[in-house]
Amino acid sequence: MSISKRIAERTSTKTHIEVAEWGENGTPEKVYYGPLLAGELNRIQRKHPQFLNNASFEAMVDLIILKAENGQGEKLFTLEDKAILMREEVGVISTVAAALMSGSSVEEHEKN
Template sequence: MSIAKRIAAKRAEQERRFAEVEEWGEADQPLRLYFSPVAARDIERVQRKHPNFMSNTTLASMVEMIILKCEDEAGEKAFTLEDKPILMGEPASVLAKLFNEVFSADSIEDHEKN
């Protein structure tokens, strides 16, 4: 097996992670959003619209990454680009917290320990 194929197999084994967004929850339960680790292709995709994404991360680019990565528990996309205006109306602190969790999350097991 080539090194690239081993890397791809390892990536496929990586678990999804999640973030809990209390501000978006219902009935005193936070909204749980799932995502896989951010890959180079995800960054490239966001950089097409936001060329300085890595050096000058804007709220609009954070929202683009949230839309790209976040899923519900069943693995369906949580948001579409049509949701961007709604998300852009959310508090910057909520968006930044979710974005940071997407970029630097622990595994589900590590998150549940905390």
């Protein structure tokens, strides 16, 4: 298998984070995402140049809009949802954005 095919296969792998605050009936919402790719980071940094050094909450919300998916691979949010996400609790946004940045679930980090 070529290197480019191995990269494509590896970067298509999805993981998830469970977000209790976004769930229903006591069941947390599963937010699926793949690793943060170079092109995606470039897209975020065009709008938020200091993203890697000093990420604003608006940048984190933009990352969530870009990366968050449901179990079927459909986007959970659109730009129309940005105003609602900007009114979410800081702790929820930072937790979800941190997971999306790391490419692994919070549960995996807690194991280490």
